[in-house]
């Protein structure tokens with residue numbers, strides 16, 4: 001079958017996006033030909049400002065490289081401008097005579113910069129700011145000239161001025177209105193912005209009308225003259241006084257145009273074979289100048305070109321962000337307010353923060369944020385959705401985290417966002433689609449997420465948020481582009497994540513091997529990195545890696561807790577908090593025999609013998625061992641206690657045998673080393689007498705089974721455990737808790753408690769593995785049981801080997 | 814100097830230490846990775862923590878109480894902390910550790 005012919009004129013952001021969307025829907029329907037006046041493949045025009053500012057390079061902003069056109073069978077005529085559309089003959093003709101026939105034609109010719117109709121506007125050194133050629137001209141001018149004048153203090157003008165100033169030019173911004181960015185900002189925000197820009201070295205002349213440009217010595221532009229008679233020197237004049245849709249070609253083909261090429265809700269022009277998208281198009285009276293609406297148009301247009309015919313474009317609400325590094329400005333909607341509007345204003349001129357919310361009736365109508373734009377996306381969402389905000393009006397100004405109780409401490413913003421919240425404004429990508437792409441395609445890097453979802457691929461201002469989502473979705477597997485994985489300590493530049501991965505991937509089995517492989521800077525590491533390395537080794541390679549006692553803190557080395565006077569405390573394990581008369585008798589005997597100064601019930605529901613001399617430890621253990629008492633690991637980064645309540649065994653409310661369940665869990669986890677200490681509790685009913693709500697794993701019996709909670713903490717900063725899932729049987733409690741703890745053991749950084757780990761990776765990520773992925777859950781559980789296999793009581797070991805470590809040396813001769 | 818025989822080098826773990834009871838109080842004897850030996854009064858200049866129970870790396874021990882770092886050769890705390898634990902002379906001869914009291 002002969003393919004239909006699609007010709008596109010204008011190889012820019014809107015057009016190429018339409019092709020991408022089209023190829024996704026139907027890769028083979030059309031034979032595609034593209035004409036682009038610029039001699040480049042499609043690049044990210046938005047990023048010209050960072051290129052100008054020297055923050056990135058042209059190569060890095062190319063969106064579709066030549067291979068993309070080739071791989072998709074697209075014929076690209078780069079550097080050829082189409083000069084005629086022959087609508088009768090259904091073909092286009094380029095300036096060099098190249099012709100291409102079409103069944104469907106797509107116009108995506110963008111905009112042209114407005115050049116002021118003043119004398120001198122054609123002098124060398126007078127340019128607009130639209131494409132890479134302009135950008136390169138500015139960069140070149142900055143190397144040989146001093147004075148730059150930017151006409152127009154809109155988004156483009158300010159970004160140009162900022163870039164030129166960063167490149168060392170003396171920059172004056174001339175503006176007709178009384179304040180800068182008057183189309184996006186109110187006067188207060190604009191004044192703040194102007195101050196910050198002035199602090200960066202820019203000069204401003206407001207309320208000035210340019211009369212003419214006068215040549216200087218070398219026939220290049222030399223002076224700018226104003227209507228009021230004033231003059232300033234200028235070796236470079238950048239006209240940033242607005243854009244107008246590029247409709248010349250369409251007009252010459254007698255397509256109906258107003259400001260732009262008029263299109264319907266399906267992006268068709270008055271000739272239904274011809275479509276138009278992007279800045280050249282005018283839809284319901286509006287021609288847009290930002291990418292977000294253009295990308296929405298691209299989707300609908302592609303849908304129609306693919307002959308699916310279900311999309312309708314209904315127009316867009318836009319928001320603005322200025323891309324000047326270090327300055328945060330956001331504005332959206334009706335930010336000036338008016339008669340029927342209320343305004344909520346927060347203004348801290350000294351702190352450099354200004355926020356204004358405009359409310360009409362029960363809806364947010366507009367917002368201007370200066371200095372702190374973190375909630376911009378949220379406000380924009382409320383605004384676009386026309387949500388009723390009367391319930392949250394009191395808190396609205398303080399941002400999303402203050403509404404309701406979503407602001408769970410320690411949890412990052414990304415994890416708290418609902419799936420439908422928009423993350424990338426440019427590409428209209430919501431959180432849900434990012435998470436979905438990450439999960440479906442197994443993405444680990446921000447670059448991969450960009451490729452698959454487009455999120456963060458345009459202006460880049462949402463990059464931080466996308467990274468957070470990535471991190472909270474893939475957790476420990478997340479590979480940050482710029483590593484936020486801080487070095488383990490001064491002995492290395494590597495972070496915990498890198499070290500863990502190296503131990504796993506290269507099967508390193510001892511501390512010296514790790515230090516050699518990763519180029520440690522100190523010969524024996526230090527008291528910070530060695531315990532971490534030791535833990536990573538034994539948790540990654542159980543039964544194989546070498547466990548180094550000298551790299552464990554004294555408590556773990558001596559299997560007892562050191563006290564401030566150098567004596568030790570001994571806490572025998574009481575499984576699930578249960579004990580017997582025989583055990584109590586032995587404990588009493590030991591306390592008397594070794595003159596233990598303090599015997600105390602611990603907060604972990606067992607007995608502590610405090611103040612035992614180090615040399616006595618092995619004998620104390622030997623005595624305790626006779627009654628079957630083993631180490632309680634009250635000293636370790638390890639399983640501590642499983643607290644239980646009396647439960648259905650005795651209690652009139654009990655629904656489950658909580659003591660029994662607790663003992664099973666504690667026996668299962670005996671000897672489990674972990675990144676930090678691990679505490680569990682099992683309660684027999686939701687009255688929760690065992691305080692399961694603040695444990696690393698909390699289990700609560702209910703009629704139909706158990707609820708499992710994770711990542712609670714009762715220590716330095718109380719964190720309430722979060723609901724993981726509900727299960728029916730005791731076996732399931734063991735499998736789910738075991739799998740969760742193994743995930744923590746494999747992915748957490750040393751000294752992260754479960755609450756910190758889960759805050760870092762996000763509960764959704766944990767659920768995705770432990771609750772939703774039966775296979776991974778089973779594997780984790782199996783690995784946990786494997787590492788604990790054959791673990792022997794360290795006290796009994798020390799007694800059996802008669803370890804000398806506990807005894808002092810005697811001076812002999 | 815009054816040299817006293819202490820123990821075989823093997824009785825002190827590498828990157829570890831042993832305590833010696835002496836009339837001058839407890840002394841911590843350390844062994845580095847390179848088999849050098851050092852002896853310090855087993856009292857941290859900070860709040861008297863038992864240095865013998867700390868972790869040794871290079872020629873420094875980290876106190877188990879509040880993580881001050883003490884230099885094995887001089888007994889001086891590593892800056893910014895200030896203080897000094899008394900040091901004792903030790904020597905290694907044919908695999909035997911001697912201490913001067």
Ligand code: SRM
Nearest residue numbers: 561563569601602603604606634640713714715716717753
């Ligand atoms: C003995 C005991 C206090 C008591 O007499 O009740 C105790 C004693 C110590 N706790 Fe604890 N904690 C004890 C229960 C708790 C509890 C309550 C519990 O387990 O139900 C908590 C809060 C729950 C939790 O951890 O989520 C608790 C939160 C802490 C923390 C803060 C942990 C955190 O993540 O925020 C530390 C500091 C640390 O681990 O870094 C700590 C550290 C310590 C240390 C080990 C301090 C140290 O490093 O030397 C104390 C040793 C004292 C000594 O001289 O032996 N202890 N500690 C309790 C032993 C329980 C057991 O049977 O194993």
Ligand SMILES: Cc1cc2nc3c(=O)[nH]c(=O)nc-3n(C[C@H](O)[C@H](O)[C@H](O)COP(=O)(O)OP(=O)(O)OC[C@H]3O[C@@H](n4cnc5c(N)ncnc54)[C@H](O)[C@@H]3O)c2cc1C
Nearest residue numbers: 010012013014036037045081082109110278279289290291
């Ligand atoms: C410096 C700068 C910064 C910007 N910053 C932002 C921002 O932060 N956020 C934002 O949302 N938007 C920003 N924009 C606007 C954004 O870049 C545009 O909205 C977007 O590029 C428009 O896409 P388009 O495809 O309609 O037009 P373009 O990307 O301009 O593409 C049109 C292409 O068609 C070609 N063409 C025109 N006529 C013909 C012809 N007859 N034959 C062949 N080819 C032809 C042109 O050469 C051009 O390459 C910025 C723009 C600039 C210049």
Ligand code: SF4
Nearest residue numbers: 563564602603715716
């Ligand atoms: S609360 Fe503080 S003082 Fe009391 S045991 Fe725990 S760590 Fe020691």
Ligand code: FES
Nearest residue numbers: 857860862876879
């Ligand atoms: S006692 Fe040694 S650091 Fe405090």
